[in-house]
Amino acid sequence: MDKIQIKNLEIFANHGVFPEENKLGQKFVISATLYTSTRKAGKTDDLTASIHYGEVSQFITKFVQEHTWKLLETVVEQLAEAMLLQIPHLEKVELEIKKPWAPVGLPLETVSVSIERGWHTAYIAMGSNMGDKKAYLDMGVLGMQLTKGCIVEAVADYLATEPYGYTEQDEFLNSVMKIRTILPPHELLDRLHELEQEANRVRVIHWGPRTLDLDILLYDDLILDDEELHIPHIEMHKRDFVLIPLAQIAPWVRHPVYNQTVQELLDRLK
Template sequence: MTDRIRLEQMNFYGYHGALPEENRLGQRFTADVTLAVDLYQASVTDSLGQTINYAAVYKMVREIIEGPPCALIETVAGRIADRILSAFARVSSCRVRITKPDPPIPGSTGQVSVEVERQRVIAYLGLGSNIEDRKSYLNRALGMLDALRLTRVVRCSSIYETAPVGPVRQSDFLNMVVGIETVLPAEVLLEELQNIEKTLKRKREIHWGPRTIDLDLLVYGNRQLNTERLSLPHPEISRRAFVLVPFMEIAPHLVIPGIGRSVLELRQMLNEKEGVSVWKKNNGEGKYGLFGS
């Protein structure tokens, strides 16, 4: 069962809209916000610290609706959801409805509304590097992941050294798996991962070739997807020891969507037993437990 907090029929006056008169004259807006949050501790302790401050949520909504104008109420709703999730770690998902009670549509006497929902998802990424200062590339990639909007690194495996896969002669890799908490949709997260690779000079000139950094989206919550651009879960998970070994360290009992087996089971089923060894143990020192001095 999911507990929810609802703030309904909040009325404000703002200047959002695609038409010049909407920006000049303004209009009424109604906001409804639904928050999914575990309220068990609040119910047994009667403590404000165990729930969400409704007044603070109201203030955030008001500041955005009465603030700088947007052309679309879709943008207004998205900004409110993002702001609330950034402010309250207890909120697992946020649904926002923005309504124009008097839309500027000729002959219309009804209303127009837009509803968006954002939720926190745990995703797992595979990181690899085998060019120049491999540890530095991993560290920089972790920092950039942690700095992504509405995203934070929550778990890191140890770093493993692995022999390269494929026909290309190249140096050994450093590999690791990290868990992140994010509000970004899977497709947007993929774009951000590719932007990080580009910033860190990743080149795709040779298939299976050497790289400064490789970021693979392995699992995104329970989502299953198979498009030309993105497959979830990653189709090679069950065949890669350099993924399963570090993955097993941080999420051994995670059942991979669509496969129906845990990371531990997949590792035990894999014939490949050699070629992956600990290079630096995650001992809890430093920001990610890996790069302390």
Template sequence: MPLVRAYIALGSNLGDRLGQMQSALVRLAGDECLQVVQVSPVYENRAVGMGAVDDFLNAIAEVETSLAPLELLDRCLAVETELGRVRTGQWAPRTIDLDVIAYGEATIECERLHVPHPRIAERDFVVHPLHAIAPELRIRGQRVADLAATLSKEGLTLHPLSLNA
């Protein structure tokens, strides 16, 4: 299978948030079918819809992969499990969260995967990190740079530390 450029959102709001995101990147990069090309700056933001819980750290990894979309999703879910994520509900705190937000130029609508992510345009914690590494990427017909221009950074704080694969 030819190599495809994909984007994976990383998030964590429990425990060693940055360490867990770093471990996820190392595990992803350890897959022979996947290469981490670059990683966005890390942003800290409030946890939306979860009540009084710790803030999230979020970043985006640009990867090159020969994995098919659902195989990439399965690899992300396996990394989450390896790092101790326990799914307790849709809007629950998490040690690590990995979401495939874009896979080449593909639009995928199936039970397990929606790509590009359907709510990306309203998520500042996804759009701004993505803008840092792929401003010209088109999501549902719009450039990421244009999406970023419409979303405030008011709830986001640039984290002083970075992630490296």
């Protein structure tokens, strides 16, 4: 991915743990690496097809001066989020904020915090087999649309399927949605659990009836396994009610473990 760099932008602002830092203020130095595609702008000489580094510099300055936080970590985290949400064509940003002559009682030149944040593509499985199933799936989609830092890009057709695992229950309505998100995986999982709770989801029987079930299937090409989360979803390659709707909106996406496309996994399952 192409990069546009802004180095050592000097800003006078009011951030710090001590009250006098918030009142009197001091100089901060910010560097930003903006990841985007410059191909179209380079071929057309059209500034609107790229990122205007002058406007971005003004954006950074205004944002940092209009807020007051104690920690550099908060400044740079909030700034990165605001940039990703408000600057067109920005796919990823690396930020470094330096605080010269930080008041630590020792002769140091500067302290700094650096982070990298960006947009990610995730696929979310949806299922319901209680009450108004379509309404619950619609609720899940709307909930993601209203989630800060998430954009719903596609939703597969709703598919009626027989129950999986525990079979003594009503048939399911299933689907998959594609989202773009700046949320890291565990924060995305927390948000999905919140949406399930809003739908009065009760976890009593494993694979049992539920008003709304939301699972992360894929998150970029990430492979993650811990106590709370498995990406890719460990059962997705075995489930036609996942692969059929996923193949409708993303047949070319490749499973990062099995190195097969979604369509190939579905054909193999059939």
